[in-house]
Amino acid sequence: MIEPMHAPIHVLLIREQSEQLTGGCCGTVGDDDLLSGGRELFADARRDQLALGAIHRLIRDFFPPIDGREQVRVDVVDPRNQFYLFFRLWREVWRYRPGLRAGLQTALQLFSLPAVIVNGRVVSRRGKPLDADAFCRAIREARQAMETCD
Amino acid sequence: MWENAALVALAAFGVLIAAYYTYGRFIANRICRLDPNRTTPAHELQDGVDYVPTRVPILFGHHFASIAGLGPILGPAIAVIWGWGPALLWVLFGCIFIGAVHDLGALFVSLRHQGRSVGEVARSVIGPRARLLSLVIIYFLMALAMGAFCNAIADLFVNFNPDAIIPSVGLMIVAVLFGTAVYRFRAPLGLTTILALAAFAGLIIWGVEQPVCTYQWVLSSETSAAIEEGKNAPPEAEKRIELPYGADAAKRYLASAGRPAAVEELTQAVPRVQLYWIIALLAYGFFASVLPVWLLLQPRDYINSFQLYFALGTMLLGLSLAALRGAEAAHIEAPWFRPDVPGSPPWFPFLFVTIACGAVSGFHSLVSSGTTVKQLNREPDALPIGFGAMLTEGALAVLVIMACAAGLKSQYWGPEGLYASWKGVGGGGLAAQLSAVVLGGAEFLNQLGIPAKIGRTFLAVTITAFALTTLDSATRLLRFNVEEICRSLRAEKLANRYFASAVAVAGIAFFALVSGKTLWTLFGTANQLLAGLTLLTVSLFLYQLGRPVLYTLVPMVLMLAVSSYAMIWKMFDLWGKQSWTGEERNLFFVSGGVLALAFWLVAEGLAAFARGRVAAEGSAGSVESTNAASAGPRRNQK
Numbered sequence: 001m002i003e004p005m006h007a008p009i010h011v012l013l014i015r016e017q018s019e020q021l022t023g024g025c026c027g028t029v030g031d032d033d034l035l036s037g038g039r040e041l042f043a044d045a046r047r048d049q050l051a052l053g054a055i056h057r058l059i060r061d062f063f064p065p066i067d068g069r070e071q072v073r074v075d076v077v078d079p080r081n082q083f084y085l086f087f088r089l090w091r092e093v094w095r096y097r098p099g100l101r102a103g104l105q106t107a108l109q110l111f112s113l114p115a116v117i118v119n120g121r122v123v124s125r126r127g128k129p130l131d132a133d134a135f136c137r138a139i140r141e142a143r144q145a146m147e148t149c150d
Numbered sequence: 151m152w153e154n155a156a157l158v159a160l161a162a163f164g165v166l167i168a169a170y171y172t173y174g175r176f177i178a179n180r181i182c183r184l185d186p187n188r189t190t191p192a193h194e195l196q197d198g199v200d201y202v203p204t205r206v207p208i209l210f211g212h213h214f215a216s217i218a219g220l221g222p223i224l225g226p227a228i229a230v231i232w233g234w235g236p237a238l239l240w241v242l243f244g245c246i247f248i249g250a251v252h253d254l255g256a257l258f259v260s261l262r263h264q265g266r267s268v269g270e271v272a273r274s275v276i277g278p279r280a281r282l283l284s285l286v287i288i289y290f291l292m293a294l295a296m297g298a299f300c301n302a303i304a305d306l307f308v309n310f311n312p313d314a315i316i317p318s319v320g321l322m323i324v325a326v327l328f329g330t331a332v333y334r335f336r337a338p339l340g341l342t343t344i345l346a347l348a349a350f351a352g353l354i355i356w357g358v359e360q361p362v363c364t365y366q367w368v369l370s371s372e373t374s375a376a377i378e379e380g381k382n383a384p385p386e387a388e389k390r391i392e393l394p395y396g397a398d399a400a401k402r403y404l405a406s407a408g409r410p411a412a413v414e415e416l417t418q419a420v421p422r423v424q425l426y427w428i429i430a431l432l433a434y435g436f437f438a439s440v441l442p443v444w445l446l447l448q449p450r451d452y453i454n455s456f457q458l459y460f461a462l463g464t465m466l467l468g469l470s471l472a473a474l475r476g477a478e479a480a481h482i483e484a485p486w487f488r489p490d491v492p493g494s495p496p497w498f499p500f501l502f503v504t505i506a507c508g509a510v511s512g513f514h515s516l517v518s519s520g521t522t523v524k525q526l527n528r529e530p531d532a533l534p535i536g537f538g539a540m541l542t543e544g545a546l547a548v549l550v551i552m553a554c555a556a557g558l559k560s561q562y563w564g565p566e567g568l569y570a571s572w573k574g575v576g577g578g579g580l581a582a583q584l585s586a587v588v589l590g591g592a593e594f595l596n597q598l599g600i601p602a603k604i605g606r607t608f609l610a611v612t613i614t615a616f617a618l619t620t621l622d623s624a625t626r627l628l629r630f631n632v633e634e635i636c637r638s639l640r641a642e643k644l645a646n647r648y649f650a651s652a653v654a655v656a657g658i659a660f661f662a663l664v665s666g667k668t669l670w671t672l673f674g675t676a677n678q679l680l681a682g683l684t685l686l687t688v689s690l691f692l693y694q695l696g697r698p699v700l701y702t703l704v705p706m707v708l709m710l711a712v713s714s715y716a717m718i719w720k721m722f723d724l725w726g727k728q729s730w731t732g733e734e735r736n737l738f739f740v741s742g743g744v745l746a747l748a749f750w751l752v753a754e755g756l757a758a759f760a761r762g763r764v765a766a767e768g769s770a771g772s773v774e775s776t777n778a779a780s781a782g783p784r785r786n787q788k
Binding site for chain 1: 204459
């Protein structure tokens with residue numbers, strides 16, 4: 001079932017958490033300067049974080065909640081969180097039915113890191129985060145699609 | 151009911167769930183007073199990069215993947231030797247009243263200090279020496295853990311699981327290819343993941359078909375031929391070496407075949423081959439720690455997350471199926487309580503330091519106050535994330551206890567079995583304990599139709615992969631430490647990655663080569679000291695806020711008292727000996743060092759409490775008022 005037009009647009013930003021250092025017996029240690037001495041070990045992952053961070057801020061600035069209702073709902077997920085990610089992607093595809101090709105691309109994760117997914121459709125290309133204009137265009141298209149379906 | 155592993159596990163899970171809704175809520179609402187209207191650092195400092203408000207299901211997955219590792223598997227596998235009852239009770243009690251309170255407390259103090267790490271908060275709440283203390287404990291911890299892991303992997307490869315060698319080495323190559331494809335050529339994630347996992351599955355099958363018996367490389371041709379004879383004996387033969395052809399099994403075969411000279415030769419060869427493996431692992435640690443992280447560390451860590459989920463899921467499913475079918479694997483073979491294990495130290499206090507991570511782990515505070523706190527959407531979310539994730543880790547420890555108590559068949563608990571005496575599991579080294587988990591877990595996997603030999607190799611490789619990833623990153627972290635020390639000594643030229651890595655590896659080698667197989671208890675104690683430091687910080691912060699401190703202070707005192715008692719017992723035991731081996735001498739001094747850290751921690755705590763509420767009121771008060779003032783309309787994600 002397609003949700004009514006006032007339902008928020010779902011944006012999924014998939015990128016790695018920067019610090020994946022294993023600290024001992026128990027999994028990974030976060031970005032504790034005490035351990036890493038403030039080094040930028042994960043420079044590549046950091047670049048992706050910063051790029052998607054710009055999109056995150058853009059959403060907050062340009063699509064703020066109206067009357068307490070979100071226009072755009074954004075989630076940031078690490079690909080290691082596969083248990084959540086797998087079900088979430090399939091649910092997005094099921095909910096928005098973006099078409100066979102786009103749906104398969106999303107559901108089978110046929111996208112590169114980092115990825116931007118808007119209403120079940122991958123809008124980033126070959127791991128390159130979108131610029132502000134392209135992202136706003138993707139949001140507009142998603143909104144139009146929802147209105148049309150509604 | 152008490153003989154059915156699945157029902158016991160279910161009952162334990164029920165206790166954990168009940169604890170979440172009762173004690174967890176009490177700590178969150180009455181002690182921490184988590185406030186849904188208070189702005190969290192994720193909102194206050196939201197930048198979409200580090201500070202990102204994240205919904206509970208996502209953050210729970212991130213947090214749990216960060217705290218779950220090898221720790222909750224090893225401890226319970228050893229401690230079950232004193233009976234599954236005390237091990238289970240300690241996991242439940244420790245997890246609920248200490249571990250989960252510790253994790254939630256760490257998250258709470260960090261939340262109220264704008265997402266600063268517990269180490270930094272400790273410095274402001276306890277004093278500047280607290281930072282030095284936490285650094286010393288952390289590096290002690292890492293070097294001990296790495297020494298133990300090197301030892302365990304070498305032991306596992308030689309004595310128990312030669313079938314894990316090909317997949318473990320192959321996984322490194324797969325990880326490098328995966329890293330290059332995903333991070334350099336921007337290959338599709340799903341496709342690359344499927345290819346990597348398929349390659350991993352292929353490596354496991356290859357490893358099962360072709361175990362690499364490295365111990366044979368140094369044996370005489372006669373002994374080697376005798377071992378080959380045992381390997382190639384028909385399956386119905388009474389005397390044969392079973393897959394995966396570990397040195398341990400080979401030794402038993404040679405003894406039963408009446409070849410004492412060959413047994414003697416093999417007994418002498420095994421430590422030599424283990425030494426070669428340890429050297430190879432240390433060399434690996436050196437090279438891996440100077441490589442860029444995207445090439446090996448990140449991709450292997452990514453693959454590890456799949457291994458962890460798959461192993462947990464299949465073990466749980468297998469146990470449930472075994473129970474439903476009334477299979478032998480669901481029947482608990484271990485005794486409920488066995489205080490008089492031949493050759494073992496007393497169950498009290500050693501049970502409590504043997505199971506460290508499954509009940510309480512200081513390392514979790516680093517995760518809680520590192521990444522997690524910066525993503526917490528609402529303060530009350532700290533309950534499912536901090537408290538809930540620790541209880542989930544406790545459930546993992548329960549599963550391991552059941553794998554050893556029920557998955558291992560009765561012969562492992564018989565007079566000749568692995569758990570017959572301390573020599574088999576406790577004194578047999580980490581690999582013997584890992585082997586118990588591998589064998590027991592494989593029985594559960596077998597219930598799902600996964601052949602025992604494949605399940606065994608899969609679990610062995612999963613454990614090895616975790617240990618190798620840990621070795622890589624811990625060497626890296628120790629390297630930073632050495633670089634800092636060189637800089638502070640104005641020896642800038644020595645503060646380079648190669649020299650620092652060499653020194654870090656030398657530190658790990660000291661524990662791996664010299665201190666041998668008794669490191670795990672020391673590691674557990676050091677981990678609990680770190681947890682003690684966090685609980686002290688939380689207690690002091692609560693004290694400054696005028697809240698009850700009993701719920702954090704009593705667990706801290708209990709834990710420090712028990713672990714100190716264990717260290718003192720060990721030192722007295724060694725002191726009474728006529729002469730010391732090299733290993734015993736080192737153990738004595740390392741135990742002394744850990745004990746000194748515990749006393750230092752207690753002294754810091756007493757001094758901080760003596761300074762009183764007023765002295766530190768400023769910091770706590772300012773944190774409270776700053777947050778209250780900035781608590782504007784909450785940008786909430788539902």
